[in-house]
Amino acid sequence: MAEYDTYILTEFSELKEDEEILGVLRDLAPGTRKYRSTYARFKVSKDAAKYPDRLWVRLGRGQLVPTPCSISVIEFVNVIPKGL
Amino acid sequence: MAYKYYKDNRAYIEALLKTGDAIVVNDEVDWDLEMGAIVRRVCEKKSPSPYFKKIKDYPGFEGFGAPIASYRKLAVSLGLDPETPIPAIAKEYLSRTAADKGQKPKILNAKDAPCKEVVWTGDEADLFRLPAPMVHEGDGGRYIGTWHFVVAKDLDTPAINWGMYRQMVFDEKTMVGPVLPFSDMGKMFYNKYAPNNIPMPFATVIGPDPLSAIASCAPAAIPEDEFTSLLMGEPVEVVKCETCDLYVPAHAEIIIEGVIVPNVMIEEAPFGEYTGYRTSPREKRTVYRVTAITMRKNPILPISNMGIPTDEGQLLRSFSLGLEMERMLRDQGIPITGVYMLPESTHHLVVVGVKPAYANIATQIGQLVFGSKLGPWFHLVVVVDDKTDIYSKDELIHNLSTRCHPKNGIIITEQGVGTPLNPYAWPEERKYSRAGKVIFDCLFPPEWPTSMVPIKVSFDNVYPKEIKEKVLSKWNQYGFKD
């Protein structure tokens, strides 16, 4: 099971569940690449068992929501123009 | 003639070890929060700088925390005795930097430049091969650039800029950070490169010598490489980058080269900031793409940990902002006695001493400093008379509480330029860098007749000279131990 976190700028209650979201995920796998960020399309659920991977949510100033969500990553997305 | 100074970060660390302002940490420390926590505590307790010899996961790298987070270290960086009092450090800085022109840098060949001992290009130039620390729990990422500066060149003029703008690692080839529109690099990038969709070459200099670092975060009126030469008393030594035409200090620990991407922003922050809070939220900010990394063998990665006082952001920015203000006010012929910006105010509050020569001189001072290029970074100006010790917090509180008229003495300008980092500001104010500005006029109005002016009741002020001398000479004889 992969483990990510993401930042949302709204309150946790406003997190959109089961809808496709484009956002930044940080990979929490230990090692030198921990906290690597990537844009991705994904769906989340507050039910920690619904989707295959684990997602921790943080609010805009870094506050950690103490209960984990689950996430299904649809695809990773590159937002930087090619060649740069 | 060159002043006494340290050509690189290493010689500076050695000097701090000798004066007791640094210690060696031989235990392995974790880049993931542990180093950050140590450096934070060092800032809060004003402890010596930790020189980390072993970093988890990153053999061959060392670290160095809180490089100039105290006036003692600032004095050492200028080649002065660590005990040098603040006014004397200020005097030295002002006299070294009085000239309006410095010397052009001296260009070294790559073979003579320590920062070229290791060169990584292509896939090798991978940011995760550097021990970027997770500085505070909850930060938006690992920050590789906390004690560093970004070198850039203007698009259509020869102007060079060195500016300390924080940088977060996003992925192996991407960094991101805030480049404020009123900063020198912000003006170059947003006004010239970005509208023409031209990527802007940059070079991040990590672990520079202390004087280049001081220059890069000072509001210098001349290019920072020349400003550095004024602090050193001789040209700074530079070397050409591998993948662009920029020049970087040859003795720095690590150089990251690349381009700033026009018209694409990605998410950065939150991050512990110089105000002592994590204020500016996660937001889309300026993108840096990496083309090469060069470094010294066994590089020492420095960490500045911003938070509650005192960190480098507060100490150095207060120091140089205050002194640049002093220079400007003297140039304008205002009869000031001095300017002191308190690091504890996170460079938001400045005290100006002045001879109260005419009515509303405090307003004039406030308007001049708020209206200058320095203005966005602070919002509180306290003007005190020429008898007040501008460095004394006790005298500041006493002045504010007794001399500042609660109505006439507080002059508020509602629409000034601020920064997105002000913790008290509403989101709209942050978004557009708007801020109110306040002048506290602690001068008794000069139009008051002498008979009406309150007399300050202090040992210095209300006793005849011969009584004071007698009391001072017999002080210990009376039985006092101090």
Ligand SMILES: Cc1cc2nc3c(=O)[nH]c(=O)nc-3n(C[C@H](O)[C@H](O)[C@H](O)COP(=O)(O)O)c2cc1C
């Ligand atoms: C440790 C540290 C970090 C800083 N980070 C930033 C930053 O991320 N963005 C910014 O605009 N200024 C930042 N500053 C302030 C700039 O370094 C400062 O305004 C400097 O004068 C910029 O140069 P400029 O006047 O050439 O723009 C930082 C200063 C310090 C000491």
